Amino acid sequence: MKAVRKGRFFIIIIMEDTSKKSVLAMEGYAVRTKGISERVQKITVSAIKEMMMLGLSYPDAVSFGQGTPSFRTPAHIRGRVKKELDENPHIGKYSPMSGYKIFRDAAAKALLEKRGISANSDREIYITAGAMEAISTAVLTVVNPGDEVLVTSPCFPSHIEQITLAGGIPVFVPLIEEEGWKLDTDGFKKAITKKTKAMIISNPSNPGGAVFPKEDQLKLAEFALAHGSIVITDEPYDFLVYDNREFYSLTNVPDLKNQRISCFSLSKEYAMTGFRIGYVYAEEGFVNQMLKVHDAIAVCASGLSQYAGLEALMGPQECVDEFREEFAKRRDLICSYFDEISDLFSYQKPQGAYYIFPKVIPSVESYEFCIRLLKEARVVLVPGDAFGPTGKGHVRFSFACSQEDISEGMQRIIKWWKENK
Amino acid sequence: MKAVRKGRFFIIIIMEDTSKKSVLAMEGYAVRTKGISERVQKITVSAIKEMMMLGLSYPDAVSFGQGTPSFRTPAHIRGRVKKELDENPHIGKYSPMSGYKIFRDAAAKALLEKRGISANSDREIYITAGAMEAISTAVLTVVNPGDEVLVTSPCFPSHIEQITLAGGIPVFVPLIEEEGWKLDTDGFKKAITKKTKAMIISNPSNPGGAVFPKEDQLKLAEFALAHGSIVITDEPYDFLVYDNREFYSLTNVPDLKNQRISCFSLSKEYAMTGFRIGYVYAEEGFVNQMLKVHDAIAVCASGLSQYAGLEALMGPQECVDEFREEFAKRRDLICSYFDEISDLFSYQKPQGAYYIFPKVIPSVESYEFCIRLLKEARVVLVPGDAFGPTGKGHVRFSFACSQEDISEGMQRIIKWWKENK
Known part of the structure; x- marks a missing residue:
């Protein structure tokens, strides 16, 4: 691993596998x-x-x-799956590649109610086997070998693997630890180069637990717009903000619509990590390209899990x-x-x-x-x-x-x- | 698309996306x-x-x-899922990345009973979100950009996409239509070059419906061994052979063990396509590398679907x-x-x-x-x-x-x- 310090931020180029530690290899x-x-x-x-x-x-x-x-997993979600197993003659069969329409509609309704975002459930949303499938697909869909992708440091480790799997180069922009793992927007600005293809932003952040303020995120949006970088959001913890802090997401920046892929998970919000269910909201052209990868690696999300996710979104929220x-x-x-x-x-x-x-x-x-x-x-x-x-x-x-x-x-x-x- | 005829077989190099037809783009x-x-x-x-x-x-x-x-989907399989939803407190949670041990053990038992293959369920088997995830992972794990991968022509279209997604070049070896889409073993021999990294073999074949005889497959094994090519098998139709024909699989060739990845699906055999469940059997070193990709794109297969698959393998087979x-x-x-x-x-x-x-x-x-x-x-x-x-x-x-x-x-x-x- 090669680290180059430039002002406040590092650029890390992963040169060879030997530089990557593996607990299992060590053991x-x-x-x-x-x-x-x-x-x-x-x-x-x-x-x-x-x-x-x-x-x-x-x-x-x-x-x-x-x-x-x-x-x-809440009883009403488990109960819905049981009901479908009993009554739905199609429950064991492939769903449409992009997911059941009833679930895509529910996802659109959740986006509208929770975020105020109006999405076309037929063209701008598709259902994934969890947000991890969504993000790996997003990265494979936009990153060419040698492209740089900005992430925070620390960031979710799988983002590093997903970028590297696509031949991209993760560029780490350190968060400011002593200020509660705050975004260093100036660091992001300096880290953007002609090679920057995308940035992956997860808010609330994992592992730092920061909730990025709206004004900091709007600066990232400004840089992305100025440089044409694609913004990939990973939002599994969007429901979990403490102390009445304000939650804001780059998914809410209208101007970013044509260069943004938003990845949502139901795993954490509804205690259903094992169901492997999430969804993507993106501009139609992105969705149609991402569906190619989705088709090649997943075909479709589990039908049972889609009904569980539907019940999660539409059922009681207590x-x-x-x-x-x-x-x-x-x-x-x-x-x-x-x-x-x-x-x-x-x-x-x-x-x-x-x-x-x-x-x-x-x-x-x-x-x-x-x-x-x-x-x-x-x-x-x-x-x-x-x-x-x-x-x-x-x-x-x-x-x-x-x-x-x-x-x-x-x-x-x-x-x-x-x-x- | 560039087609080069060499004797009986074609080499097709997919040059640009414009050469690839898309029904949806046409519409x-x-x-x-x-x-x-x-x-x-x-x-x-x-x-x-x-x-x-x-x-x-x-x-x-x-x-x-x-x-x-x-x-x-058979009632006993659906019933097992309902039982787990009621009684298993962990059912909604992530499974281990490689799948529940109880299912890996069942897969090993099925391999032994149906195929006579003795596999280590902890080291040589992992559970996937369907065989498609398995094959795309296998291809991403072994194929470098520019590597050639032999497939039959006709072959399953997703294999072409999976190879291309990994930057590989699908090399098509035509089956002999007038002999019931028979393997052209001589064509395979001629198609192998220094650039051949792998071959993907699906038997019984889709779409031709051929069941490849043992002697033809042993020839493929011989070529693969001589050239060090990796054999990826895709076996969703292994249960479906008509007219009492003999079924044989390259998974049964002991000498191939160190250069073979076998991908199994429960989708067709148990009418459970929508559950997205399958498994990989391969040498431990392959499994440990494939798990990296599995982790980045899937985390784990749906826990519900794993129990459905377990019941499918262990339950009544009528x-x-x-x-x-x-x-x-x-x-x-x-x-x-x-x-x-x-x-x-x-x-x-x-x-x-x-x-x-x-x-x-x-x-x-x-x-x-x-x-x-x-x-x-x-x-x-x-x-x-x-x-x-x-x-x-x-x-x-x-x-x-x-x-x-x-x-x-x-x-x-x-x-x-x-x-x-």
């Missing part, structure tokens, strides 16, 4: 190179999933790893309020534990989403630190280096797990720290 | 080029799905298009026998209609799968012919050109639809032909 998993394409040699399984896989060998471990809400309140409690709980070990971690209090990304105060290599904590304290964390260069010496905690798990896991870390500091 | 769908990557400009939505999308505008049309079994018998009746029925219009179509009787790929005797451009039959006779067919150069002047019929639909659709074509010949 002895077979790494084949013979016959493997260059693009795949350059990427890794996201460190989040690598740590989860490794964690499976320690069944007693408490997981702060993958961001899976502890809640059961569950979301309950989840939001509980996540706020979990945030306060985990922060109270961090306050007890302020000589091990320094943290920025999350403004949204359910992640916290503390800096490890003693100098550590984040992969080794996470492996060590798994083996010695039986907790799953995710190494910060996987989230971009600014993640060095940091670790990510998901507090989507129960309060009991948060207490148990944090107490294990506190005990470990007492024994090892 | 006025927006085609955006601004900001779109070269790889995506070069591909299309599979003509199968394009015709289905176009067919949605003609609700009274009879579909011989997408290969969707008319049967309802449904498969019933489906097989019914497909055989449908094959005979559709062939009897073709015999009535032997001045419009000449056909090879399918030996397996549920497709028939007749030649249109009057000289036609297959895309225009299919659009015309949709508009004038209200039947959905798929243009043969989409299946490779040998598909010129052909059309594909799926006879997975009901006997009633087959009769209605064929009578419409017969009537149309009487009025238009």
Whole structure:
């Protein structure tokens, strides 16, 4: 990995696969190179999933790893799926490639009601097997080999893999940690070059937990418009903002319509990560191109999951309020534990989403630190280096797990720290 | 498209997107080029799905298009999903990236019982969101830009798109139509060059309906071993062979183990196309590399669909026998209609799968012919050109639809032909 500092931001060029760390490779998993394409040699399984896989060998471990809400999928959503299984003769069959019209209409209605956006459900929306399929498709659809794609640092690790898979070069623009992982809009401005094809923006952000203010995002929109860059939004945590902060999304900037692909997930809002369901809202020309990739990699989203998603969007919404309140409690709980070990971690209090990304105060290599904590304290964390260069010496905690798990896991870390500091 | 005839086989190099026909573009769908990557400009939505999308505008049309079994997903499979929704507290959550262990174990058991193959369910199998995700992942994992990948002609159109998406060059080896779309093993031998990275083999074949004999496939294995080419198998129709023909798969060649990726689907065998569930069996080193792509594009297969697939593999198998018998009746029925219009179509009787790929005797451009039959006779067919150069002047019929639909659709074509010949 080659890092070039230019003012406040880094440009990182991933030169070879050997520069990419892999928890699984470090732990002895077979790494084949013979016959493997260059693009795949350059990427890794996201460190989040690598740590989860490794964690499976320690069944007693408490997981702060993958961001899976502890809640059961609400009963009315499960009930709708059961009803369709009983009554809908087409339920086991391929859906139209772009998804059932009834779900596309529901997605359009949700966009209108929650965001004030008027979308054509036949031409501007299609249903995906989760937002990850949407984003990987978006990147494959717009990024040519050698194109630069701006991401924040830290960012969601899979965005790095998705860009690299398409032959693109992730360009990291560091967030400002000491200001709560705030956007460095000036950094974005400086990072844009003739090679910049796109930027991927996730708000509320993962792993920093920042909620980007409207004025900062409007600056990004201004740069994107001035340079013709395509804006890809990844918005799984749009429902989860704390302390009555204002939520704003680049999906709401009308002028960006012709150069924006918005990716939505139902996974976190409705505790249905395993259903693999989301949708894309974009200009018709983008949708028609993206459907080519969607067809080649997925055919269509699971029909059952489409009905689950339909029920999630159209059914009662009280569950979301309950989840939001509980996540706020979990945030306060985990922060109270961090306050007890302020000589091990320094943290920025999350403004949204359910992640916290503390800096490890003693100098550590984040992969080794996470492996060590798994083996010695039986907790799953995710190494910060996987989230971009600014993640060095940091670790990510998901507090989507129960309060009991948060207490148990944090107490294990506190005990470990007492024994090892 | 550039076609070079060398002996019996063609090498087709797809030069530019303009050479690729698109039914939807022909019918006025927006085609955006601004900001779109070269790889995506070069591909299309599979003509199968394009015709289905176009067919949605003609609700009274009879579909011989997408290969969707008319049967309802068996009750015990639907019942298992309902049970999990009620009783399994984890059912809505992410599964492990490689799929639930219980399903991987069931897949290994099925491989052992049906194929006599002993696979390590932890290291050599992972669960996919359908075989399409598996094959696109396999291709992205092994094909570098400029690599050649051998396919039969005709072949499944999505294989062409998947190869092109990875920057590879599909090299078409024509099947021998007059011998029932038989493999031309000599053609394969001649088509292999230093640039050949892989071959994709689907048996029973789609759209020709051939069942490739063991001795022909062993020759392919011999060439692949001699040249170090990777063999990707796509086996959704492995259960559907007529007239007591012998089924054989390259998955059964032990020597190929280190250069083979086998992709399995439950969609057709258990009438569950909409569940999007399949699995990969490959050498551990391949699996670990493929999981990187799987993670970036899918995260994991739908948990509900994994339990449906588990029930399909482990539950009663009588449904498969019933489906097989019914497909055989449908094959005979559709062939009897073709015999009535032997001045419009000449056909090879399918030996397996549920497709028939007749030649249109009057000289036609297959895309225009299919659009015309949709508009004038209200039947959905798929243009043969989409299946490779040998598909010129052909059309594909799926006879997975009901006997009633087959009769209605064929009578419409017969009537149309009487009025238009």
